[in-house]
Structures are given as C-alpha cells and as structure tokens.
Amino acid sequence: MRISVLGMGNVLMGDDGAGPYAVATFAAQYQVPDEVTILDIGTPGLDLVPHIADVDTLILVDTVRSDAAPGTIRAYDKTTLLRAKLPPRLSPHDPAVGQCLAMLEIAGSGPQEVLLIGIVPEKTSFGPGLSTPVRNAIPEVVERIADELRLRGVAVERRDSPEAPDLWWEVPVLAA
Amino acid sequence: MSKRIVIDPVTRIEGHLRIDVEVDGGHVSQAWASGTMWRGIETILLGRDPREAWAFTQRFCGVCTTVHAIASVRAVEDALGLEIPLNATYIRNLILIAHALHDHIVHFYHLCALDWVDVVSALKADPAKTSSLAESLSPWTRNSRNEMKAVQDRLKGFVESGQLGIFANGYWGHPAMKLPPEVNLLAVSHYLQALEFQRKANQAVAILGSKTPNIQNLAVGGVANAINLDNEATLNMDKLYMVKSLLDDVIGFVQQVYLPDTCAVAAFYPEWLKYGSGVMNYMAVPDLPIDSKGTAFDLPGGIIMDGALANVRPVKDHHDVTITREITENVSRAWYKGSGTKHPWEGETNPDFTDYDAAGKYSWVKAPRLGGKPMQVGPLAQILAGYAQGHALTKKWADLALSTTSSIAKMQITPAMLHSTLGRDAARAIRAAMLSDLAVEHWQRLVDNIGKGDHEVFVKPEFPKGEIRGVGFHEAPRGTLSHWVVIDNGKITNYQAVVPTTWNASPRDEHGTPGPYEASLAGNPVADAELPLEMLRTIHSFDPCLACAVHTLDPEGREISRIKVL
Numbered sequence: 131m132r133i134s135v136l137g138m139g140n141v142l143m144g145d146d147g148a149g150p151y152a153v154a155t156f157a158a159q160y161q162v163p164d165e166v167t168i169l170d171i172g173t174p175g176l177d178l179v180p181h182i183a184d185v186d187t188l189i190l191v192d193t194v195r196s197d198a199a200p201g202t203i204r205a206y207d208k209t210t211l212l213r214a215k216l217p218p219r220l221s222p223h224d225p226a227v228g229q230c231l232a233m234l235e236i237a238g239s240g241p242q243e244v245l246l247i248g249i250v251p252e253k254t255s256f257g258p259g260l261s262t263p264v265r266n267a268i269p270e271v272v273e274r275i276a277d278e279l280r281l282r283g284v285a286v287e288r289r290d291s292p293e294a295p296d297l298w299w300e301v302p303v304l305a306a
Numbered sequence: 307m308s309k310r311i312v313i314d315p316v317t318r319i320e321g322h323l324r325i326d327v328e329v330d331g332g333h334v335s336q337a338w339a340s341g342t343m344w345r346g347i348e349t350i351l352l353g354r355d356p357r358e359a360w361a362f363t364q365r366f367c368g369v370c371t372t373v374h375a376i377a378s379v380r381a382v383e384d385a386l387g388l389e390i391p392l393n394a395t396y397i398r399n400l401i402l403i404a405h406a407l408h409d410h411i412v413h414f415y416h417l418c419a420l421d422w423v424d425v426v427s428a429l430k431a432d433p434a435k436t437s438s439l440a441e442s443l444s445p446w447t448r449n450s451r452n453e454m455k456a457v458q459d460r461l462k463g464f465v466e467s468g469q470l471g472i473f474a475n476g477y478w479g480h481p482a483m484k485l486p487p488e489v490n491l492l493a494v495s496h497y498l499q500a501l502e503f504q505r506k507a508n509q510a511v512a513i514l515g516s517k518t519p520n521i522q523n524l525a526v527g528g529v530a531n532a533i534n535l536d537n538e539a540t541l542n543m544d545k546l547y548m549v550k551s552l553l554d555d556v557i558g559f560v561q562q563v564y565l566p567d568t569c570a571v572a573a574f575y576p577e578w579l580k581y582g583s584g585v586m587n588y589m590a591v592p593d594l595p596i597d598s599k600g601t602a603f604d605l606p607g608g609i610i611m612d613g614a615l616a617n618v619r620p621v622k623d624h625h626d627v628t629i630t631r632e633i634t635e636n637v638s639r640a641w642y643k644g645s646g647t648k649h650p651w652e653g654e655t656n657p658d659f660t661d662y663d664a665a666g667k668y669s670w671v672k673a674p675r676l677g678g679k680p681m682q683v684g685p686l687a688q689i690l691a692g693y694a695q696g697h698a699l700t701k702k703w704a705d706l707a708l709s710t711t712s713s714i715a716k717m718q719i720t721p722a723m724l725h726s727t728l729g730r731d732a733a734r735a736i737r738a739a740m741l742s743d744l745a746v747e748h749w750q751r752l753v754d755n756i757g758k759g760d761h762e763v764f765v766k767p768e769f770p771k772g773e774i775r776g777v778g779f780h781e782a783p784r785g786t787l788s789h790w791v792v793i794d795n796g797k798i799t800n801y802q803a804v805v806p807t808t809w810n811a812s813p814r815d816e817h818g819t820p821g822p823y824e825a826s827l828a829g830n831p832v833a834d835a836e837l838p839l840e841m842l843r844t845i846h847s848f849d850p851c852l853a854c855a856v857h858t859l860d861p862e863g864r865e866i867s868r869i870k871v872l
Contacts, residue, residue, distance in 0.1 A: 173368025303353030
C-alpha cells in the first residue's frame with residue numbers, strides 16, 4: 131500500500147507553514163518504510179495531481195479555516211472534501227484539493243482514502259515563523275501522523291536519536 | 307441602465323484577484339482589476355545570502371516554483387557577471403521546458419477548458435461520431451470509439467452519484483456554451499488524459515531537479531547535478547533516457563491532442579477571436595540560451611507597440627537596454643505610499659492600505675510600465691514577437707494552428723485575430739508545440755556536450771566588496787518575469803520581483819491608462835450578469851497567478867469567493 135503524507139502551505143506566510151513544519155518535524159523524529167512518502171508540497175494548486183494520483187492513502191496536513199481556536203486540530207475525510215462546493219476559479223493556483231480529487235475520481239485513479247489533518251491558524255500573514263498556539267500544536271500533529279500511519283499497518287519507528295528538523299526557512303538573516 | 311458586476315474574493319486570506327466591471331447594454335464598458343493580497347514577500351530576502359535567495363523565491367508561488375528559482379539565480383549571476391557551464395545551461399533549459407509544458411497543459415485542460423466545454427452535454431454525444439471527428443483532426447491513438455464510450459460511462463456514473471456538484475463553478479447549460487455534444491465528449495476525454503501527461507512532465511522535472519515541487523538542484527553558478535555516466539547516484543545515461551522517454555510522451559500529447567483541441571475550440575467560437583484584445587503592446591524576452599554567455603537563444607524576444615507587427619523591435623538578449631533601463635513601476639493607483647514611479651533596483655515596498663476606491667487607489671498590484679506604456683506579456687507576446695520577426699519555429703506551429711483552425715471553422719483565420727481572448731489560449735498551445743520540439747533539441751545538446759567529455763556543472767561564485775546589481779529575466783509560462791537584486795558586501799540590500807501577472811493585472815497608472823486585464827474586458831459581451839462566464843473566459847486566457855501564497859483550506863465549505871451584481 132502506498133501512502134503519502136503531504137504538508138501543505140507556504141512556509142513564508144506565518145501559520146500557513148504549519149503543514150510543512152509538521153511533516154519536517156515528523157520526518158526528523160520518525161522513520162518510515164519506503165512505501166510511505168513524506169513531502170513538503172508547498173501550495174501546489176492544480177499541480178497536486180502528480181503527487182496523489184498513484185497513492186492508495188493520502189494524509190494531508192494543512193491549515194484549515196474554522197471557528198475553533200487557533201491551534202485546534204480537526205480531521206476531515208474524502209467525502210467531506212468532495213462535498214465542498216468550489217467557488218468560481220480565477221487562477222489555476224487557488225487551493226484545489228477538492229478539484230484534484232474529483233478529477234482523479236472521474237479518471238478512475240487517485241487515493242481511495244483521504245485524511246486531512248487540519249490545524250486552525252492564528253495568523254497567515256507575511257513572514258516565516260509560527261504563532262505560539264500553532265507551534266504548541268505541532269507535537270500533537272506529529273503524534274497524530276504517527277498514529278494514523280500505525281492504524282494503517284505501517285511500521286513507524288521513533289528514531290533513537292532524533293535529528294533536528296530541516297526548517298531552512300527559519301534560518302535568520304546574516305548579521306550586519 | 308448600467309450594472310456593476312464584482313467577482314470578489316470575500317476574504318483577504320484566500321482571494322487574490324477581484325474584478326469589477328460595468329456592463330452597459332449587454333457589454334462591458336469599463337473594468338478594474340484588483341490584487342487583494344499584499345505581495346511584499348521580497349522583503350523577506352533583505353539581509354540574506356544571495357546564494358540562498360532562490361530557495362526562498364521559489365516559495366513565492368506554489369505553482370511557479372521553478373520560474374522564480376531560475377530568475378533568482380540568473381539575477382545574482384548577472385550581478386557577478388558569472389558565466390555558467392554549458393551542461394548547467396542545458397539542464398536548466400530542460401527543467402524550464404518540462405515545467406512549461408506541464409503548466410500550459412494544466413492551464414488549458416484544467417482551468418480554461420471548463421469555460422468552453424459543457425461537461426453535461428458530453429453525455430448526449432455519440433461515441434462513434436466523436437471518435438471519427440477526433441481521428442479527422444489527429445493521428446492520436448487514444449481517440450477510439452471504445453475510449454470515448456468508456457469516458458462517457460464513467461462520467462455518467464459520476465453525474466448519477468451526485469458528485470458533480472464539486473464542479474458547480476462550471477457554467478453548464480449557459481447560453482454562451484456552443485460546442486456540439488461530440489466535441490464536448492472529446493474535450494472531456496482529453497481533460498482526463500491530460501492528468502497523465504501532467505504527471506509525466508512533472509516526473510521529468512523531478513529527475514532533473516531532484517524533487518518536485520521545489521527543485522533542489524539549482525545553485526548560483528550552475529546546477530548541483532553531478533554528471534557521471536558510470537555512477538547510479540548521479541546524472542547518467544539511464545536517467546537521461548528516462549527523461550527523454552517521459553518528454554517524448556508529453557510531446558505526443560501536445561502536438562497531437564493539445565494543439566488540435568485548441569484549434570477546434572477556437573473554430574467553434576470564432577467570435578472570441580474578436581473580443582478581448584485590450585492592450586496591444588507586447589513584450590517578451592528571449593529564453594532557452596544555447597551558449598554559456600547568454601548571447602543566443604532558441605525562444606525569441608521582442609517588443610510590439612499598438613499591435614504593429616511590422617515594427618517589431620527584437621530583444622536580442624537579457625542585457626538589451628530597453629528591458630534593463632525602461633521598466634518602471636508606478637503606485638499612484640496602488641496601496642503604497644505616494645504616487646511615484648521607480649525603476650525596480652530603486653523599488654520600494656511601503657504598503658499603505660486605504661479603502662477600495664475605483665477612482666483612486668484600488669489594488670495591491672503596482673503598475674509596471676515599459677517606457678511609460680502598459681505591456682501585455684505571456685505566450686501571445688512571444689508568439690507575435692517571433693512571428694513578426696519570421697522566427698522559423700514560431701511560424702511553423704503558428705501557421706499550422708491558423709490553417710487547422712481555418713479548415714475546421716471554414717473561414718480564414720488570420721494572425722491579426724490572435725489579438726483576442728482565444729488568441730491568447732491558442733498562442734499558449736502554439737508555444738507548447740514549439741517547446742516540445744525544443745525539448746528534443748536541448749536534450750540532444752546536453753547529451754552531445756556530455757559525450758564530448760565535458761562534465762562541468764558549476765562555477766563557484768565570489769562576492770566582491772561593495773555594491774553590485776543584477777537582473778534575472780525569464781520568459782515564464784505566464785510571460786516575462788524579472789528579479790532585480792542589489793547586493794552589498796555579499797548581502798542582499800534590495801530585491802524586487804516584477805512578475806508576469808503584475809504586468810497583465812496592472813491597475814491604472816498616473817495617467818489613468820488601464821492595464822491589460824482591464825482593457826481586455828472592455829467590449830466583452832455579458833449574456834447573464836449573475837453568471838458572467840464571458841468575463842472568466844477573458845481573465846482565464848491570461849492564466850492569472852496572483853501570488854498563491856497562502857493555502858488555508860476550507861473543508862467546512864464556507865463561501866470563499868462570490869459574484870455580486872450591484
């Protein structure tokens with residue numbers, strides 16, 4: 131079974147980087163077998179298709195808009211994602227998870243199962259770095275990813291000596 | 307009485323483009339394009355190491371990743387006067403070609419096609435007739451009756467299960483939809499096939515760029531792909547042949563499916579070869595360099611003013627003084643302090659939001675100008691510039707597209723009709739066909755150069771004391787992109803990106819002259835103000851990209867953009 135765990139969002143836009151941040155942290159702390167792909171997918175719009183067309187189970191980690199408090203974690207399944215109505219699309223780049231899933235569905239490919247682990251952001255404005263509530267939610271998101279993989283029979287191993295996550299976008303500017 | 311239609315992203319977080327039009331007597335009289343999100347992302351780069359800038363710039367946009375990476379390394383290399391190895395040039399070119407092919411295919415099938423294709427009508431098509439129509443247009447092997455029937459059946463199941471709601475943004479049954487059921491079925495089947503070829507193009511980028519999205523192999527000074535034909539871990543012949551085979555498949559789709567489909571759509575909607583011209587000043591820069599000095603290119607550049615092809619001014623290289631000196635940005639109608647005009651090297655980003663005021667400031671997009679004039683950029687600009695200069699590869703594919711469209715439409719389609727909404731979509735398909743020929747050529751150039759024993763891929767950059775300036779141009783899928791960098795003692799002190807959509811979505815300037823989106827909407831028909839499909843056709847033909855910087859999903863299904871009629 132092929133499983134992809136994709137962290138979505140823009141690392142330069144505050145809490146929008148929560149998805150990439152969470153998958154980078156997960157990859158630093160856990161080892162997974164080859165059939166599992168862990169990827170910071172950025173903000174691919176319709177370009178999500180190549181990354182989900184051949185997987186059986188898709189786990190997305192992304193910020194979600196919700197009335198809940200910042201840092202709240204919410205899960206959504208494929209039916210929910212396929213039910214949301216799309217707004218008129220002006221650009222190929224607007225978020226397109228629903229459209230990509232629907233296109234693949236008609237084409238007879240794409241993931242059978244989709245799980246969206248959503249994190250409610252505090253601030254998705256310009257500049258790298260997470261807000262405190264979202265940063266505090268990351269460990270729980272990481273454990274949730276591990277649990278969801280185990281639930282699907284994946285041998286997830288905690289690394290004996292965890293690496294520092296590759297958060298290159300948080301590297302400070304050069305000293306004056 | 308005139309009516310006002312607004313396509314408005316409701317929240318700042320998600321929406322990037324707002325379009326307001328005034329409709330009078332069923333036609334658009336005036337339009338305003340507004341970027342609704344601040345794109346001051348360049349300021350993140352201040353104080354950083356110029357060698358790392360490209361990793362940040364490729365995050366400006368999640369779709370145009372490679373184009374911002376390439377423009378950034380070119381800008382820094384230009385500042386240093388660095389010549390990069392031939393292998394690096396060809397590897398970059400192959401990535402740019404594969405990315406552009408992918409991007410053009412996705413634009414046509416997955417964004418723009420739904421403006422012209424009525425998916426529900428495809429259910430009424432006769433699969434056998436669809437197949438014979440397709441076979442009259444192209445030798446493509448996947449146009450059989452069985453293939454068409456299978457797609458129709460699958461579509462039927464999808465409609466019956468009630469899942470089609472997700473495509474509620476498609477305007478099916480709209481009076482402006484005119485394709486016969488068979489053409490609709492053909493388009494739907496190719497829409498699904500396009501998903502496969504999008505993946506193949508992406509795989510080619512992934513092999514050369516180490517990863518997608520967000521390639522890892524670039525460096526200021528070249529690329530990081532070690533070349534060793536005997537080593538599994540490096541770029542070797544096996545990998546090069548994998549790239550070739552993927553590109554060959556994509557090339558077949560572009561030449562035998564994408565281009566003929568575009569011609570067929572244009573032939574059934576000839577009136578859209580009249581609407582949507584707008585700003586007829588065009589700019590394209592040359593790209594796909596074939597030498598390490600950047601003096602010769604396979605894609606042509608040029609400047610055309612007022613649609614006068616006969617007076618085209620060639621842009622020979624990226625040091626042409628017209629493009630390095632005459633590009634400015636004006637902020638009199640944009641939400642920045644003041645009303646000044648600045649060259650990008652002197653560019654400032656001082657946001658100053660005031661309310662939306664169509665008579666005053668109304669956009670986050672600055673107004674770029676060339677010699678004070680608004681310019682349209684994109685595949686159409688490049689095709690017209692090449693055509694006007696007699697560029698052989700441009701003429702080969704443009705003439706084929708024009709003659710194919712003419713024969714389906716049973717009327718003469720001339721190059722002058724390309725100044726239009728469907729002309730922009732056709733130009734993109736023509737450009738894709740050109741790029742597909744160039745994919746083969748540049749792959750061969752790379753293999754031949756390696757065959758000579760040249761394995762160089764990188765020159766180490768050295769930063770001098772004091773201030774240096776550079777500009778990196780790239781003719782991206784959406785048009786001319788430029789990154790402008792000022793470096794002082796090895797540190798970035800100014801960085802400005804003038805992106806294609808800034809040119810096309812430009813607001814008015816200090817003289818009140820509208821930008822290309824705004825001008826192109828004037829005169830468009832609008833049959834139903836509640837469903838302004840015609841406006842979407844024209845806007846989509848530019849392939850907008852307004853910094854898709856934020857990706858928050860809305861699975862709880864609240865409205866994130868809407869159409870209002872005032």
